[in-house]
Amino acid sequence: MIRIDSVTKRYPDGTVAVDRLSLDIPDRAITVLVGPSGCGKTTTLRMINRxxxxxxxxxLLDGADIRxxxxxxLRRSMGYVIQNAGLFQHRTILDNITTVPxxxxxxxxKARERAAELMERVGLDSSxxxxxxYQLSGGQQQRV
Known part of the structure; x- marks a missing residue:
């Protein structure tokens, strides 16, 4: 579980990107941060992975302070979806997925076998x- 406890992010110029956010994110749950542009969604994700x-x-990640x-x-222990570009354009989808393993x-x-399992889990056809x-839709790229 990820526990966010009264987290604030204040930048040197005084901008407050996140203000006293508290949230519990259960293991293996699909959790979505929804809100207007500039409300702190990306900053929150960036704080979770330091x-x-x-x-x-x-x-806290499983009760331990991430700091x-x-x-x-820490970063290798969690998934993180980048909003835009983040895939290696010169590598196949399978090779992109096997990068961290x-x-x-x-x-x-072993890495390719696991990548195939993950593709199936997120609804990406093995083909x-x-x-x-560049041969995939934006949504397919995001799932990769």
Missing amino acids: MVDPSEGSI QQPVNS RLLGWGKG LAKRYP
């Missing part, structure tokens, strides 16, 4: 595995 540090409050965890380990030392076969990002 791309941005909160000014106040705490964020006490090595940032690379390969960085973690997984063998090619898309050998395509490139």
Whole structure:
């Protein structure tokens, strides 16, 4: 579970991007942050994976403060969907999906098998595995 407890993000110029947000995100739940542009959705996600540090409050992952965890380990332990570009345009869909497992030392076969499972889980037909990002719709790219 991710627990966000009274988190505020205040920038040096005085801009408050997130103000005293408290939220529990259960394991294996689909959670969506919805709101108008500029309300702090992306800043909140960036704080969860420590791309941005909160000014106040705490964020706990399974009861442990994320500030006490090595940032690379933290980021590799969670999924994160980038709003726009984020796929390697010169790599196939399958190879894009296997990027992190390969960085973690997984063998090619194991990584590809897991990628195929994940494609099925998010509703991407296996025929898309050998395509490139530009050959997919925006929604399909987001699922990759």
